[in-house]
Amino acid sequence: MEHWALTLSERCYRTMLSLYPAEFRIRFRHEMVQVFRDSCLDEIRSGRVSALLSLWVRALVDLVVSISRERGQALLDFRRLPTYAGGFIDSLVILTIIVFHLLVAGAGLATYMPRSYETTRGFFVVSASMGAALGGLGVTCSMMLARFRRIHYSSITH
């Protein structure tokens, strides 16, 4: 019979893997769970509770770092974006975000532009508005463009 700590650890780890981008998760989930399970078994056999706790601390740090990296990579990589941005509803959401960004930036500019060089606060507000507008516009345009690119799921679901 399996050790309860192994079953619980595996279940928790498997749940946390859902935070990875879909493409990465589909391709590597099984292997990652297997590797984590093997590591847990080694620590449980050593008979020390602290060893399993230490493994969990390392695994959590690793998950935070690698999930951030893979999410960032997925956002930068056009080929992966259709996984997230697909369908008419998504297009509507993206268009709403673009319009919202433009309105916020416009309101910020209209309010502070005439006085922007008179106060430090005004200067920062205008800079932040412009940054948010351009950044948001860049990301959303990238997502719109990505919708029109083809993706072959067969290569990742084998």
Next chain:
Amino acid sequence: MATRRKQTVKAPEEFLPLTPAVFHILVALADGEAHGYAIMQKVSEKSMGTVRLGAGTLYGAISRLLQDKLVEESEERPDAELDDARRRYYRLTDFGARVLAAETKRMADLVRAARSTSAVRRIKPA
């Protein structure tokens, strides 16, 4: 209609410098194919316990190595009877071996340059 992306052949030097995780994985695979857990153990052994890869870091690196064709999946099983058939094995490609050799040479050159400095020659490691 399948879209074809333009394939460009990269020189091994274009991948340098490798990240520590990627370098250790390539070194671990240099002796032959291995599955994920075996790679982690080899990395830990070869670095004398100083490098311990997590599963996320390992498979993130493997994902990019597969994409760049530095490693490939292997169909062979070292011991089919004892092994879990669902495990995937990875092996170094010829191109991966060339990248590893180029990185090793780059690091050796750096070490040689560092050793030639008076500061390093003056201090003997304990």
